Amino acid sequence: MKRFIRRKFEAWLILLAAKILEGRNVHRSPVVSRHDNNRMYGMAEELEDIAERISSKYR
Template sequence: MKRFIRRKFEAWLILLAAKILEGRNVHRSPVVSRRDNNKMYGMAEELEDIAGRINNKYK
């Protein structure tokens, strides 16, 4: 049971990080370059994939 809770919590934290990065994706940002903006969007997708694999015990 402890591993189940830990796995779900870690997946939730990774999804939270993905949401933060995804929220930064804007068309024109005066602070973030277009290249970095695109990378952050890609990172968000990768983090969501990782969280899904953690939730499913890498099946």
């Protein structure tokens, strides 16, 4: 049970990070370059995939 809770919590934290990165793409920040902004959007998608794999025990 402890591993289940830890796995779900870690997946939730990764999804939170993805949301933060994804949210920056909506209104482009004037201090972030377009290239970096696009990379952050891609990172958000990758983090969501990782969180899904963690949550499902890499099935």
